[in-house]
Amino acid sequence: MKRRELLTMGAGAAALMLAGHRPAVADLEPDRLWLVYRRHSLLVVGQRDDQTAGAYAAAVIDVLVRFLPAARAQLARAADTRRVGVLIGTNQQDVAIMSAASAEALLLAKPPFTDIRNVPLRLIVSFGSHVLVCRADFTARHAYLLAQTLAGHQDALPTPAGAPGGTIPAHEGSRAFFTGQDMPAG
Known part of the structure:
Protein backbone atom coordinates (compact mmCIF):
# COMPACT_ATOMS: atom_id res chain seq x y z
CA MET A 1 0.00 0.00 0.00
CA LYS A 2 1.02 3.52 -0.53
CA ARG A 3 1.65 5.89 2.30
CA ARG A 4 -1.39 8.06 1.49
CA GLU A 5 -3.71 5.02 1.54
CA LEU A 6 -2.39 3.95 4.92
CA LEU A 7 -2.89 7.43 6.35
CA THR A 8 -6.43 7.57 4.94
CA MET A 9 -7.28 4.17 6.45
CA GLY A 10 -5.81 5.15 9.80
CA ALA A 11 -7.73 8.43 9.86
CA GLY A 12 -10.94 6.58 8.96
CA ALA A 13 -10.41 4.02 11.71
CA ALA A 14 -9.71 6.79 14.24
CA ALA A 15 -12.88 8.63 13.19
CA LEU A 16 -14.95 5.48 13.63
CA MET A 17 -13.50 4.87 17.08
CA LEU A 18 -14.16 8.47 18.11
CA ALA A 19 -17.75 8.06 16.92
CA GLY A 20 -18.16 5.10 19.29
CA HIS A 21 -17.66 2.20 16.91
CA ARG A 22 -15.35 -0.54 18.09
CA PRO A 23 -13.38 -2.60 15.59
CA ALA A 24 -14.64 -6.17 15.29
CA VAL A 25 -11.17 -7.67 15.51
CA ALA A 26 -10.55 -6.12 18.93
CA ASP A 27 -13.77 -7.50 20.42
CA LEU A 28 -12.83 -10.96 21.62
CA GLU A 29 -15.97 -11.27 23.74
CA PRO A 30 -18.79 -9.88 21.58
CA ASP A 31 -21.71 -11.22 23.63
CA ARG A 32 -20.21 -10.43 27.06
CA LEU A 33 -21.26 -13.86 28.34
CA TRP A 34 -17.79 -15.32 28.91
CA LEU A 35 -17.48 -13.73 32.35
CA VAL A 36 -20.94 -14.99 33.28
CA TYR A 37 -20.01 -18.50 32.12
CA ARG A 38 -16.79 -18.40 34.15
CA ARG A 39 -18.72 -17.26 37.19
CA HIS A 40 -20.97 -20.35 37.03
CA SER A 41 -18.51 -23.00 35.81
CA LEU A 42 -15.04 -23.90 37.01
CA LEU A 43 -12.65 -24.26 34.11
CA VAL A 44 -9.43 -26.06 34.99
CA VAL A 45 -6.72 -25.43 32.42
CA GLY A 46 -4.50 -28.35 31.48
CA GLN A 47 -1.95 -28.58 28.72
CA ARG A 48 -1.71 -30.76 25.65
CA ASP A 49 2.07 -31.09 25.47
CA ASP A 50 2.55 -32.51 29.00
CA GLN A 51 0.96 -35.95 29.40
CA THR A 52 1.42 -35.92 33.17
CA ALA A 53 -0.28 -32.54 33.55
CA GLY A 54 -3.05 -33.76 31.24
CA ALA A 55 -3.56 -36.88 33.37
CA TYR A 56 -3.74 -34.80 36.57
CA ALA A 57 -6.16 -32.34 34.96
CA ALA A 58 -8.45 -35.13 33.74
CA ALA A 59 -8.38 -36.82 37.17
CA VAL A 60 -9.10 -33.53 38.97
CA ILE A 61 -12.06 -32.86 36.67
CA ASP A 62 -13.36 -36.40 37.22
CA VAL A 63 -13.18 -36.02 41.02
CA LEU A 64 -14.83 -32.60 40.94
CA VAL A 65 -17.64 -33.73 38.63
CA ARG A 66 -18.40 -36.72 40.87
CA PHE A 67 -17.91 -35.23 44.31
CA LEU A 68 -18.37 -31.46 43.89
CA PRO A 69 -21.00 -31.20 41.12
CA ALA A 70 -21.94 -27.64 42.08
CA ALA A 71 -18.56 -26.52 40.68
CA ARG A 72 -19.62 -27.56 37.16
CA ALA A 73 -15.98 -28.36 36.49
CA GLN A 74 -14.74 -28.63 32.93
CA LEU A 75 -11.35 -29.12 31.37
CA ALA A 76 -9.90 -26.38 29.18
CA ARG A 77 -6.77 -27.42 27.34
CA ALA A 78 -3.96 -25.09 26.40
CA ALA A 79 -1.22 -25.89 23.92
CA ASP A 80 1.73 -25.66 26.31
CA THR A 81 2.94 -24.34 29.65
CA ARG A 82 3.54 -20.87 28.24
CA ARG A 83 -0.10 -20.61 27.14
CA VAL A 84 -1.30 -21.82 30.54
CA GLY A 85 0.79 -19.10 32.20
CA VAL A 86 -0.55 -16.45 29.83
CA LEU A 87 -4.16 -17.48 30.54
CA ILE A 88 -3.63 -17.30 34.30
CA GLY A 89 -1.39 -14.22 34.21
CA THR A 90 -3.82 -12.18 32.11
CA ASN A 91 -6.90 -13.11 34.17
CA GLN A 92 -8.45 -15.11 31.34
CA GLN A 93 -8.63 -18.25 33.48
CA ASP A 94 -8.74 -18.90 37.21
CA GLU A 104 7.48 -21.23 40.10
CA ALA A 105 8.86 -19.73 36.87
CA LEU A 106 5.53 -17.95 36.31
CA LEU A 107 5.52 -16.54 39.83
CA LEU A 108 9.12 -15.31 39.53
CA ALA A 109 8.82 -14.16 35.88
CA LYS A 110 11.56 -16.54 34.73
CA PRO A 111 11.71 -18.13 31.26
CA PRO A 112 9.43 -18.74 29.46
CA PHE A 113 7.44 -16.13 31.42
CA THR A 114 9.90 -13.22 31.50
CA ASP A 115 7.35 -10.90 29.90
CA ILE A 116 4.57 -11.80 32.37
CA ARG A 117 5.33 -10.04 35.62
CA ASN A 118 3.62 -9.71 38.99
CA VAL A 119 1.28 -12.69 38.60
CA PRO A 120 -0.34 -13.20 42.02
CA LEU A 121 -0.13 -16.99 41.76
CA ARG A 122 -1.32 -19.16 44.64
CA LEU A 123 -1.22 -22.90 45.29
CA ILE A 124 -4.34 -24.91 46.08
CA VAL A 125 -2.89 -28.44 46.23
CA SER A 126 0.34 -30.15 45.32
CA PHE A 127 0.67 -33.46 43.48
CA GLY A 128 4.44 -33.57 43.90
CA SER A 129 5.81 -32.76 40.44
CA HIS A 130 2.63 -30.87 39.48
CA VAL A 131 0.41 -28.37 41.26
CA LEU A 132 -3.10 -26.96 41.08
CA VAL A 133 -2.69 -23.17 41.02
CA CYS A 134 -4.96 -20.16 40.88
CA ARG A 135 -4.77 -16.39 41.07
CA ALA A 136 -4.89 -14.70 44.48
CA ASP A 137 -8.35 -13.25 43.72
CA PHE A 138 -9.89 -16.74 43.47
CA THR A 139 -12.38 -16.90 46.34
CA ALA A 140 -11.10 -18.45 49.56
CA ARG A 141 -14.26 -20.54 49.95
CA HIS A 142 -13.80 -22.08 46.51
CA ALA A 143 -10.11 -22.83 47.13
CA TYR A 144 -11.09 -24.48 50.43
CA LEU A 145 -13.73 -26.62 48.70
CA LEU A 146 -11.31 -27.69 45.96
CA ALA A 147 -8.61 -28.64 48.49
CA THR A 167 8.15 -21.05 46.79
CA ILE A 168 4.58 -20.39 45.69
CA PRO A 169 2.39 -19.17 48.57
CA ALA A 170 -0.63 -21.24 49.50
CA HIS A 171 -4.02 -19.74 48.76
CA GLU A 172 -5.68 -18.61 51.99
CA GLY A 173 -8.62 -20.99 51.46
CA SER A 174 -6.34 -23.95 50.86
CA ARG A 175 -4.22 -23.00 53.86
CA ALA A 176 -7.37 -22.86 55.99
CA PHE A 177 -8.34 -26.39 54.97
CA PHE A 178 -4.92 -27.96 55.45
CA THR A 179 -4.44 -26.30 58.86
CA GLY A 180 -7.86 -27.43 60.11
CA GLN A 181 -9.54 -24.03 60.19
CA ASP A 182 -13.18 -23.38 59.34
CA MET A 183 -14.22 -22.72 55.75
CA PRO A 184 -13.85 -19.02 54.90
CA ALA A 185 -17.08 -17.12 54.30
CA GLY A 186 -16.01 -15.57 50.99
Whole structure:
Protein backbone atom coordinates (compact mmCIF):
# COMPACT_ATOMS: atom_id res chain seq x y z
CA MET A 1 0.00 0.00 0.00
CA LYS A 2 1.02 3.52 -0.53
CA ARG A 3 1.65 5.89 2.30
CA ARG A 4 -1.39 8.06 1.49
CA GLU A 5 -3.71 5.02 1.54
CA LEU A 6 -2.39 3.95 4.92
CA LEU A 7 -2.89 7.43 6.35
CA THR A 8 -6.43 7.57 4.94
CA MET A 9 -7.28 4.17 6.45
CA GLY A 10 -5.81 5.15 9.80
CA ALA A 11 -7.73 8.43 9.86
CA GLY A 12 -10.94 6.58 8.96
CA ALA A 13 -10.41 4.02 11.71
CA ALA A 14 -9.71 6.79 14.24
CA ALA A 15 -12.88 8.63 13.19
CA LEU A 16 -14.95 5.48 13.63
CA MET A 17 -13.50 4.87 17.08
CA LEU A 18 -14.16 8.47 18.11
CA ALA A 19 -17.75 8.06 16.92
CA GLY A 20 -18.16 5.10 19.29
CA HIS A 21 -17.66 2.20 16.91
CA ARG A 22 -15.35 -0.54 18.09
CA PRO A 23 -13.38 -2.60 15.59
CA ALA A 24 -14.64 -6.17 15.29
CA VAL A 25 -11.17 -7.67 15.51
CA ALA A 26 -10.55 -6.12 18.93
CA ASP A 27 -13.77 -7.50 20.42
CA LEU A 28 -12.83 -10.96 21.62
CA GLU A 29 -15.97 -11.27 23.74
CA PRO A 30 -18.79 -9.88 21.58
CA ASP A 31 -21.71 -11.22 23.63
CA ARG A 32 -20.21 -10.43 27.06
CA LEU A 33 -21.26 -13.86 28.34
CA TRP A 34 -17.79 -15.32 28.91
CA LEU A 35 -17.48 -13.73 32.35
CA VAL A 36 -20.94 -14.99 33.28
CA TYR A 37 -20.01 -18.50 32.12
CA ARG A 38 -16.79 -18.40 34.15
CA ARG A 39 -18.72 -17.26 37.19
CA HIS A 40 -20.97 -20.35 37.03
CA SER A 41 -18.51 -23.00 35.81
CA LEU A 42 -15.04 -23.90 37.01
CA LEU A 43 -12.65 -24.26 34.11
CA VAL A 44 -9.43 -26.06 34.99
CA VAL A 45 -6.72 -25.43 32.42
CA GLY A 46 -4.50 -28.35 31.48
CA GLN A 47 -1.95 -28.58 28.72
CA ARG A 48 -1.71 -30.76 25.65
CA ASP A 49 2.07 -31.09 25.47
CA ASP A 50 2.55 -32.51 29.00
CA GLN A 51 0.96 -35.95 29.40
CA THR A 52 1.42 -35.92 33.17
CA ALA A 53 -0.28 -32.54 33.55
CA GLY A 54 -3.05 -33.76 31.24
CA ALA A 55 -3.56 -36.88 33.37
CA TYR A 56 -3.74 -34.80 36.57
CA ALA A 57 -6.16 -32.34 34.96
CA ALA A 58 -8.45 -35.13 33.74
CA ALA A 59 -8.38 -36.82 37.17
CA VAL A 60 -9.10 -33.53 38.97
CA ILE A 61 -12.06 -32.86 36.67
CA ASP A 62 -13.36 -36.40 37.22
CA VAL A 63 -13.18 -36.02 41.02
CA LEU A 64 -14.83 -32.60 40.94
CA VAL A 65 -17.64 -33.73 38.63
CA ARG A 66 -18.40 -36.72 40.87
CA PHE A 67 -17.91 -35.23 44.31
CA LEU A 68 -18.37 -31.46 43.89
CA PRO A 69 -21.00 -31.20 41.12
CA ALA A 70 -21.94 -27.64 42.08
CA ALA A 71 -18.56 -26.52 40.68
CA ARG A 72 -19.62 -27.56 37.16
CA ALA A 73 -15.98 -28.36 36.49
CA GLN A 74 -14.74 -28.63 32.93
CA LEU A 75 -11.35 -29.12 31.37
CA ALA A 76 -9.90 -26.38 29.18
CA ARG A 77 -6.77 -27.42 27.34
CA ALA A 78 -3.96 -25.09 26.40
CA ALA A 79 -1.22 -25.89 23.92
CA ASP A 80 1.73 -25.66 26.31
CA THR A 81 2.94 -24.34 29.65
CA ARG A 82 3.54 -20.87 28.24
CA ARG A 83 -0.10 -20.61 27.14
CA VAL A 84 -1.30 -21.82 30.54
CA GLY A 85 0.79 -19.10 32.20
CA VAL A 86 -0.55 -16.45 29.83
CA LEU A 87 -4.16 -17.48 30.54
CA ILE A 88 -3.63 -17.30 34.30
CA GLY A 89 -1.39 -14.22 34.21
CA THR A 90 -3.82 -12.18 32.11
CA ASN A 91 -6.90 -13.11 34.17
CA GLN A 92 -8.45 -15.11 31.34
CA GLN A 93 -8.63 -18.25 33.48
CA ASP A 94 -8.74 -18.90 37.21
CA VAL A 95 -7.36 -22.39 37.89
CA ALA A 96 -4.71 -24.53 36.17
CA ILE A 97 -2.58 -27.63 36.51
CA MET A 98 1.10 -26.91 35.90
CA SER A 99 4.40 -28.53 36.67
CA ALA A 100 5.77 -27.18 39.93
CA ALA A 101 8.80 -25.80 38.10
CA SER A 102 6.66 -23.96 35.54
CA ALA A 103 4.43 -22.50 38.24
CA GLU A 104 7.48 -21.23 40.10
CA ALA A 105 8.86 -19.73 36.87
CA LEU A 106 5.53 -17.95 36.31
CA LEU A 107 5.52 -16.54 39.83
CA LEU A 108 9.12 -15.31 39.53
CA ALA A 109 8.82 -14.16 35.88
CA LYS A 110 11.56 -16.54 34.73
CA PRO A 111 11.71 -18.13 31.26
CA PRO A 112 9.43 -18.74 29.46
CA PHE A 113 7.44 -16.13 31.42
CA THR A 114 9.90 -13.22 31.50
CA ASP A 115 7.35 -10.90 29.90
CA ILE A 116 4.57 -11.80 32.37
CA ARG A 117 5.33 -10.04 35.62
CA ASN A 118 3.62 -9.71 38.99
CA VAL A 119 1.28 -12.69 38.60
CA PRO A 120 -0.34 -13.20 42.02
CA LEU A 121 -0.13 -16.99 41.76
CA ARG A 122 -1.32 -19.16 44.64
CA LEU A 123 -1.22 -22.90 45.29
CA ILE A 124 -4.34 -24.91 46.08
CA VAL A 125 -2.89 -28.44 46.23
CA SER A 126 0.34 -30.15 45.32
CA PHE A 127 0.67 -33.46 43.48
CA GLY A 128 4.44 -33.57 43.90
CA SER A 129 5.81 -32.76 40.44
CA HIS A 130 2.63 -30.87 39.48
CA VAL A 131 0.41 -28.37 41.26
CA LEU A 132 -3.10 -26.96 41.08
CA VAL A 133 -2.69 -23.17 41.02
CA CYS A 134 -4.96 -20.16 40.88
CA ARG A 135 -4.77 -16.39 41.07
CA ALA A 136 -4.89 -14.70 44.48
CA ASP A 137 -8.35 -13.25 43.72
CA PHE A 138 -9.89 -16.74 43.47
CA THR A 139 -12.38 -16.90 46.34
CA ALA A 140 -11.10 -18.45 49.56
CA ARG A 141 -14.26 -20.54 49.95
CA HIS A 142 -13.80 -22.08 46.51
CA ALA A 143 -10.11 -22.83 47.13
CA TYR A 144 -11.09 -24.48 50.43
CA LEU A 145 -13.73 -26.62 48.70
CA LEU A 146 -11.31 -27.69 45.96
CA ALA A 147 -8.61 -28.64 48.49
CA GLN A 148 -11.15 -30.47 50.67
CA THR A 149 -12.65 -32.41 47.76
CA LEU A 150 -9.31 -33.38 46.19
CA ALA A 151 -7.73 -34.34 49.53
CA GLY A 152 -10.83 -36.34 50.47
CA HIS A 153 -10.79 -38.43 47.29
CA GLN A 154 -7.10 -39.13 46.86
CA ASP A 155 -7.72 -42.68 45.68
CA ALA A 156 -9.16 -41.26 42.42
CA LEU A 157 -6.03 -39.21 41.68
CA PRO A 158 -2.72 -40.40 40.16
CA THR A 159 -0.86 -38.94 43.16
CA PRO A 160 -2.50 -37.88 46.43
CA ALA A 161 -3.30 -34.19 46.77
CA GLY A 162 -1.10 -32.69 49.45
CA ALA A 163 -0.76 -29.43 51.27
CA PRO A 164 0.87 -26.61 49.33
CA GLY A 165 4.53 -26.01 49.98
CA GLY A 166 7.55 -24.44 48.37
CA THR A 167 8.15 -21.05 46.79
CA ILE A 168 4.58 -20.39 45.69
CA PRO A 169 2.39 -19.17 48.57
CA ALA A 170 -0.63 -21.24 49.50
CA HIS A 171 -4.02 -19.74 48.76
CA GLU A 172 -5.68 -18.61 51.99
CA GLY A 173 -8.62 -20.99 51.46
CA SER A 174 -6.34 -23.95 50.86
CA ARG A 175 -4.22 -23.00 53.86
CA ALA A 176 -7.37 -22.86 55.99
CA PHE A 177 -8.34 -26.39 54.97
CA PHE A 178 -4.92 -27.96 55.45
CA THR A 179 -4.44 -26.30 58.86
CA GLY A 180 -7.86 -27.43 60.11
CA GLN A 181 -9.54 -24.03 60.19
CA ASP A 182 -13.18 -23.38 59.34
CA MET A 183 -14.22 -22.72 55.75
CA PRO A 184 -13.85 -19.02 54.90
CA ALA A 185 -17.08 -17.12 54.30
CA GLY A 186 -16.01 -15.57 50.99
